[in-house]
Amino acid sequence: MILELSSIRKRFGGVHALRDGSLSVRPGQVHALIGENGAGKSTLVKIVAGMLRRDGGDMRWKGRSVDFHRSAEAHAVGIRMVHQESLLAPHLTVAENVFLGREPLKSAFLDEAAMAHKTASILEEHRFPLQADWKVAKLAPAHKQIVEICRALHGDPSLLMFDEPTSSLSDAEATEVFRIVRQLREKGIGIVYITHRLAELQEIADQITILRDGETVHSCPASETTTQEIVRHMVGRNVAAVYFRDKQPPGEERLKVDLPGVAFELRAGEILGVAGLVGAGRTKVCETLFGITPAPPGSISVNGEPCDIRSPLDAVEAGIALVTEDRQETGLAVRLPVRTNITLANLDAVCAGSVVHSGRERRVAEDYRKRLQIRADATEQSARQLSGGNQQKVVIAKWLFRDTNVVLFDEPTRGIDVGAKAEVFALMDKMAREGKAILMVSSELPELLQVADRILVMREGSMVAELPRETTQQEIMHHAAVGH
Amino acid sequence: MRLGSGVLQKFLPFISLALLFVILSIASPYFLTTTNLASVIRQTAVINIMALGMTLVIVSGGIDLSVGSILAFSGVIGTMTMVNGGSVPLGIAAGIAGGTLWGCANGLMVSKLRLPPFIVTLGTLGIVRGLTLVISGGLPVVGLPKAHGFLGEGTVGPVPFVLLILVGCAIVTHFAMRSTKLGRYTYAIGSNEAAAVYAGIPVARYKVAIYAICGMLTGLAGMIETSRLMTGQPTAGVSYELQVIAAVVIGGGSLAGGEGTVIGTLIGAFIMGLLSNGSDLLGVNPYWQQVIIGAVIILAVALDEARKRRFST
Numbered sequence: 024m025i026l027e028l029s030s031i032r033k034r035f036g037g038v039h040a041l042r043d044g045s046l047s048v049r050p051g052q053v054h055a056l057i058g059e060n061g062a063g064k065s066t067l068v069k070i071v072a073g074m075l076r077r078d079g080g081d082m083r084w085k086g087r088s089v090d091f092h093r094s095a096e097a098h099a100v101g102i103r104m105v106h107q108e109s110l111l112a113p114h115l116t117v118a119e120n121v122f123l124g125r126e127p128l129k130s131a132f133l134d135e136a137a138m139a140h141k142t143a144s145i146l147e148e149h150r151f152p153l154q155a156d157w158k159v160a161k162l163a164p165a166h167k168q169i170v171e172i173c174r175a176l177h178g179d180p181s182l183l184m185f186d187e188p189t190s191s192l193s194d195a196e197a198t199e200v201f202r203i204v205r206q207l208r209e210k211g212i213g214i215v216y217i218t219h220r221l222a223e224l225q226e227i228a229d230q231i232t233i234l235r236d237g238e239t240v241h242s243c244p245a246s247e248t249t250t251q252e253i254v255r256h257m258v259g260r261n262v263a264a265v266y267f268r269d270k271q272p273p274g275e276e277r278l279k280v281d282l283p284g285v286a287f288e289l290r291a292g293e294i295l296g297v298a299g300l301v302g303a304g305r306t307k308v309c310e311t312l313f314g315i316t317p318a319p320p321g322s323i324s325v326n327g328e329p330c331d332i333r334s335p336l337d338a339v340e341a342g343i344a345l346v347t348e349d350r351q352e353t354g355l356a357v358r359l360p361v362r363t364n365i366t367l368a369n370l371d372a373v374c375a376g377s378v379v380h381s382g383r384e385r386r387v388a389e390d391y392r393k394r395l396q397i398r399a400d401a402t403e404q405s406a407r408q409l410s411g412g413n414q415q416k417v418v419i420a421k422w423l424f425r426d427t428n429v430v431l432f433d434e435p436t437r438g439i440d441v442g443a444k445a446e447v448f449a450l451m452d453k454m455a456r457e458g459k460a461i462l463m464v465s466s467e468l469p470e471l472l473q474v475a476d477r478i479l480v481m482r483e484g485s486m487v488a489e490l491p492r493e494t495t496q497q498e499i500m501h502h503a504a505v506g507h
Numbered sequence: 508m509r510l511g512s513g514v515l516q517k518f519l520p521f522i523s524l525a526l527l528f529v530i531l532s533i534a535s536p537y538f539l540t541t542t543n544l545a546s547v548i549r550q551t552a553v554i555n556i557m558a559l560g561m562t563l564v565i566v567s568g569g570i571d572l573s574v575g576s577i578l579a580f581s582g583v584i585g586t587m588t589m590v591n592g593g594s595v596p597l598g599i600a601a602g603i604a605g606g607t608l609w610g611c612a613n614g615l616m617v618s619k620l621r622l623p624p625f626i627v628t629l630g631t632l633g634i635v636r637g638l639t640l641v642i643s644g645g646l647p648v649v650g651l652p653k654a655h656g657f658l659g660e661g662t663v664g665p666v667p668f669v670l671l672i673l674v675g676c677a678i679v680t681h682f683a684m685r686s687t688k689l690g691r692y693t694y695a696i697g698s699n700e701a702a703a704v705y706a707g708i709p710v711a712r713y714k715v716a717i718y719a720i721c722g723m724l725t726g727l728a729g730m731i732e733t734s735r736l737m738t739g740q741p742t743a744g745v746s747y748e749l750q751v752i753a754a755v756v757i758g759g760g761s762l763a764g765g766e767g768t769v770i771g772t773l774i775g776a777f778i779m780g781l782l783s784n785g786s787d788l789l790g791v792n793p794y795w796q797q798v799i800i801g802a803v804i805i806l807a808v809a810l811d812e813a814r815k816r817r818f819s820t
Contacts, residue, residue: 368707
């Protein structure tokens with residue numbers, strides 16, 4: 024064992040983030056750490072990385088009891104954390120990011136040549152498809168993740184901890200990350216791997232440890248368990264393993280799109296899936312329909328009426344809503360209360376003239392909180408304090424209150440846990456039954472197959488196939504990646 | 508215990524103001540007199556009224572550096588209207604209209620040209636000041652009708668008229684921020700502009716309105732300033748923008764947007780007013796006054812940040 028944690032405890036104010044966290048990692052092993060949001064995974068790895076100090080419990084590094092006060096101390100003994108791509112400085116180059124905070128000096132000046140050379144050799148050694156002098160801002164998410172990995176690899180670490188490395192990647196890009204992780208394992212590096220994507224566990228993990236409510240509830244070799252059992256440990260009860268939607272007879276036409284490379288219609292009661300690799304133009308379809316990127320010549324009709332959509336305001340007025348991929352950036356005003364977020368897109372409905380009727384607004388917010396089972400102490404709580412799943416429900420509540428005919432979902436399950444996913448799917452199903460038309464972009468093929476009535480596949484900005492719901496993941500991937 | 512200290516921190520600006528008031532009452536026999544308090548109110552009214560508008564701008568995530576120049580512009584336009592035969596109310600209206608127009612111009616440039624508000628208003632700070640000097644020939648506008656003196660120096664019974672104006676403006680602004688669509692969207696834009704756009708809010712239109720209101724209140728403040736001095740000074744209001752911004756941030760406004768209240772701003776402006784008045788009464792060297800006010804700004808924001816950090820984790 025290189026790392027042994029037993030009975031780690033950590034409190035934040037009155038909240039126990041960790042009550043009994045245990046984890047043992049061997050060299051050359053990929054150890055998956057899983058659990059719902061708030062289970063304590065991030066707290067545990069932050070303690071190992073010296074970013075937080077534990078309140079109690081035992082931590083041993085290579086057999087010796089340790090207590091890190093600062094992340095530099097953990098770094099010095101060979102422990103690295105691979106953060107999500109958001110922690111890079113976008114205006115700097117790959118090499119500058121790899122050495123950020125540890126720049127080599129030549130007399131008083133930065134040794135640019137040494138940085139470029141060392142970075143190039145790391146890239147070469149691992150066959151990473153990047154150049155040391157590329158600007159990070161221009162890289163795809165998967166490549167930003169590689170830059171994070173390079174940062175961690177500098178200085179020959181013995182333990183790498185990945186925090187959801189594939190959460191913003193497509194399946195093909197995730198496969199590339201798996202290749203890298205396996206390669207690092209071959210070199211004898213111990214790897215802790217936090218993920219929400221249970222499907223990838225069989226592919227990548229040697230050992231699995233499951234946290235629930237701050238306690239390690241189960242640990243076993245990956246080959247000796249099933250997804251079903253893992254989910255049971257994560258949520259502490261049996262969950263309907265898969266969610267399948269009954270197909271509804273489609274109603275009248277809600278949305279008709281005829282743009283270069285992208286033509287489809289969407290009917291009331293229908294959930295239309297859109298699949299494709301990252302960069303295939305799926306998000307762009309949503310952004311075009313929602314007036315964020317200018318539409319190319321062509322036509323868009325809502326409820327049979329041709330629309331000229333130039334802004335989100337036009338889109339919402341035409342009856343189109345968008346649940347965006349990134350809740351923090353574009354979905355929520357996170358510092359404002361849940362109540363305010365729910366009424367934001369339809370404030371007129373709770374106003375008398377220009378004055379907000381606070382009683383009416385409270386009733387509306389409370390009503391949606393109950394109907395969507397949003398777990399917030401009160402509707403006054405700020406959106407920031409909610410878990411990913413509950414934040415997503417607030418975004419959905421906002422559009423339900425606006426009551427648009429067409430709802431676009433871009434990666435609706437990103438960053439939310441198993442239980443909340445089922446609730447989001449049930450909401451989408453309910454919206455379809457009530458006569459809304461739904462478009463769902465997703466990188467999670469099993470989820471598309473569960474929820475969508477038919478699936479459009481995109482490649483290089485164009486739609487290349489329309490598949491029925493009875494299709495397979497292989498079929499979708501075939502169209503998405505190679506075509507006919 | 509935890510709750511107690513939280514409440515204490517939340518009301519810290521108010522408690523500081525009250526404490527300052529008590530200390531000055533004890534330290535100086537001249538402080539708690541009608542004459543002195545009326546003078547404090549008159550001195551701070553101009554900054555206070557401008558700060559109400561600035562609160563909207565800062566809560567929306569913006570900044571307006573041009574308010575000092577707009578104050579002078581409005582004053583000059585308003586007083587020139589009066590000396591060229593316009594009535595006092597017409598002159599005041601002209602001054603307010605001038606301020607509103609410059610506010611609109613700031614708002615249009617920020618929202619339509621998508622320029623950072625810091626840059627736009629840094630530009631208009633110079634443009635408006637320069638135009639004010641051009642229009643007035645660099646000379647103060649004098650020979651104002653006596654009646655104009657009432658706006659800044661008049662009293663209604665024992666109450667300074669400017670106090671009534673300030674209270675009126677503050678109530679309207681407070682209500683607008685708390686209970687109207689304008690206020691709600693101001694907080695939403697400041698909290699997350701992209702999310703506001705994605706919610707279908709006409710963000711550009713509301714930004715123009717926010718800067719226009721700030722300009723309008725600055726125009727009013729400009730007319731009050733001319734009434735107190737009985738001249739239209741083209742050099743009035745230099746560096747007022749810093750005092751106005753300081754009042755908003757001492758009162759809990761966040762330059763990152765999304766946070767700030769009218770009541771907080773009023774308290775912030777009065778804390779600065781009392782510090783300045785108290786220092787005068789106690790014979791503190793005016794050079795040191797600047798040091799004290801600067802330190803108070805940093806201290807107030809540091810305490811506010813500490814409070815936010817504690818309650819966000």
